[in-house]
Amino acid sequence: MAAQNGDAPERSGEVMPESGATPQGGPDTLRIISADLPVNTTLHLWLKAVHPDRPGSVSLHSANGKFGEVQAVNAEENSFRIYHVFGGGRIELRYDSADTSVSVAYWFTAADVLETGITVLHTNPVNAPPDLPASYHFRPPFGWMNDPNGFGRFGGRPHLFYQHYSHGRMWNNMHWGHAVSSDYLRWRHLPVFLFPSEELSARPDKRGGAFSGSAIPLPNGPGIRVFFTEKVSDRQPEQEIQMSAVSADLFSAGEATVILPHRPQGEGLTLDFRDPYVFKGPDGRWKMLLGSQSDEGGVILLYETEDVQAAGGWTYLGKLLIETRHRTTAIECPCLLPLDGEATDPATRWALIYGLMNGRDERTGRRNLTMVDVGWFDGRSFSREFSRELDFITDNYAFQAFMDGATPVGIGWLGNWADTGPTIDFPSAMTLPRTLRLEDGQLLTPPIGAAESLRSHIIDRTRLAAGETVTFPNGAVELLLELAEAGLPFELAFHHPGVTLGLVQDETGLWLRHENGSEESPRYIVEGARVRRLRIFLDYGSVEVFADDGRIAGTKRIAGFEPVRSARLSAPADSVGHATVWALRL
Known part of the structure; x- marks a missing residue:
């Protein structure tokens, strides 16, 4: 990403030249982002050095003068910095755009962030959201977005996590964005939840990051456990491994640990091993679905654990599904949930949803279809009754659903890899949330x-x-x-x-x-x-x-x-x- 020397103001902050200053780049290169903050505020900033031979810096000022500073020496990618402002009041973030590029700045108060969300102070033209009066689809507050992740109700509210890159509207090393709602339609943006490893965060080289996954409530109190695929494209022997992290406060993640360090052996799988979807099976055990590919076609892998925390002890049970239609190269974002009864009832039908990565319907030219199979799941095997496309126009991808009480609710990425990619500027959205139900032997997916x-x-x-x-x-x-x-x-x-x-x-x-x-x-x-x-x-x-x-x-x-x-x-x-x-x- 090129350095930005003309950063634009965004939302409640303002960026302006600082009068009377004589920086290396001249007075026109001084920028000020101002904000009125409550007490005990947390600032999140991403900045980078414009030149590799001198650092970038942002200084913090109040009416009493300078009280803090953050720096970055990396000139290739933005560095994430946190600053706590305990006193509150009017502050200014000052930087010289000849030396420093600021990508994103926002603030929040940890005590009430779930009720108030973040306040974005600053973005750049390359990552700013579109200004669309009356638009009602979910969009990120800045940057790139694709697959929904960890969609669920936690602490009494629907939460939506999603694949995210903060510093441009193009796909790059993956983070998890995060938002919370009361009705699935009106969302409050929360702090970025998951970050790529330090190694991947150093360069915008599209090598990996925190990829798609899911979330479950902690069984012993408030909080959530998230599951995600960590990808490093040049890592040996596994590019993709499965990780887990816990959040006690519902907006910040603790340290992630590895729960599946390698693919199951002897199954002839490609390096594709991704998108853990964790749910409670009919036998009361936690189950995990993962997408992959073998010589037979796209596959869904099934794991389970007896650990009530789902923190470890995952055992491979086998291939839940082998998919040969449309010459898919791998299955992505599998999802499985009951439709018409309790999960413990053997008569209950389940919906198995999955994306056909690179699959192509030769008759119509449609690509990357999302399928849904309806049938029965006994905890170890799935018996298909019928199969259909989830969406005949195909731009509802990576659909993820969960049981909100007795009602299945899902949401998808409003996009398709057939017409976007890592080099296309694409400020995307999520679909309208939908419910799923069986009626007269047919699957219905109306909007909520x-x-x-x-x-x-x-x-x-x-x-x-x-x-x-x-x-x-x-x-x-x-x-x-x-x-x-x-x-x-x-x-x-x-x-x-x-x-x-x-x-x-x-x-x-x-x-x-x-x-x-x-x-x-x-x-x-x-x-x-x-x-x-x-x-x-x-x-x-x-x-x-x-x-x-x-x-x-x-x-x-x-x-x-x-x-x-x-x-x-x-x-x-x-x-x-x-x-x-x-x-x-x-």
């Missing part, structure tokens, strides 16, 4: 009920159904469409300045029209579908489709952040029962 609380006001109840164009006030909209009969044809065309976008039902099925200039688009279709009711969520950079209460779901990321500006519905006379358009906001 709280999604209705996003509705601000009705834009239209008559014009869309009449075939007129309905203009949207911004990019955050929900459309409700009900046909007179299931399977009737329609085309819902969206006006977007960058892509040709629309949703169509015809004799072939339900499909998304997505055409981006000369680029060949996959065919996003549910062949033979005959739907009647649709909920369509538009946001800046995305569209999510739920048909017949989530019997069919589809998610598509739209490049850039230009909003869909209007919609027009074409359908035969008397085929539309009703159509309603809502403006949305958090």
Whole structure:
């Protein structure tokens, strides 16, 4: 990452030249980030030296003068620094941008951070979040984000961890970001939770870090235990090993320890060995799923432990699943949870969810599909009843779910490795959270009920159904469409300045029209579908489709952040029962 010499202000702080100073770079290179802090505040800062031959530094000042300083000698990657401000009041963080680049600065108070979150003082143009009025999808407060991790309810609140890199909107050495909510929709950002090893933190060389995993509540009191894959791409003999760490306060992690130092032997596995998902099995023991690949295809590995803390004693039980469809190179982010009863009931059906890394559906050109198998799990083996795609448009990846009481709740990364990667600037989002349930032998994945609380006001109840164009006030909209009969044809065309976008039902099925200039688009279709009711969520950079209460779901990321500006519905006379358009906001 290049040094940033023109750092931009962000949120509650301000960055300005410091008058009367004469640094090496001249008075125009002095920067001040100011903030009013309560007592007992913790500051997190990331800074780096602009030149390898002299350190970078940030000094802290109050009305009484300078009271502290942090330094960094690394000119390749930002160094993480912590400073505790006990007195509170007005402070200034001062640095010379000729010598120092500051990537991120935020503060919080440990006593109430779960209720108030962090306050971001500063980001750079390369890692700042997009400014999107009324946008309602979860996004990080800065930097890159992909897979959800450790999704669960802890201390009475939903927590979301996620794959994260703070210093740019491109994938790099992995951290865990963190947020907390009361309703899965309105999130408070918390301090960065997991960091790469010191060796990996020295350079932005994309060699590894704290990769995906899961979390469980501590059985003997408040707190959580997280499980994650540590990857070091040039490490021998194992690039990927499994780690665990404990957080007693629900926002900071203790020292991580190794729980699985190597892959199971004699199984013909590649170096892929990742994404531990830990859950309670029907026999009361903790189970762990891991994704990998063998000569047979993508595989899901199953482990268990009798340790009630799940801190060690993990034993390999075998391959839970071997997947040969779509020539996947490895299975990622496996997840398993009960759907229609207690985990201890042998009749309960379970949902086994997993991503097909690099898999390709040759008929449609869609890649990296996420599958869900429904069947029975006895603690050691899984018996499949039926299998389906979780999302027919495929931009709901790395989906992770957990049991919130008796209700399965899940969320996915609103992206797909087919159109992003380590060199693409990509400020991404998470999908709308969804529930999972069985109904009449079918799996439904509708948005959580709280999604209705996003509705601000009705834009239209008559014009869309009449075939007129309905203009949207911004990019955050929900459309409700009900046909007179299931399977009737329609085309819902969206006006977007960058892509040709629309949703169509015809004799072939339900499909998304997505055409981006000369680029060949996959065919996003549910062949033979005959739907009647649709909920369509538009946001800046995305569209999510739920048909017949989530019997069919589809998610598509739209490049850039230009909003869909209007919609027009074409359908035969008397085929539309009703159509309603809502403006949305958090």
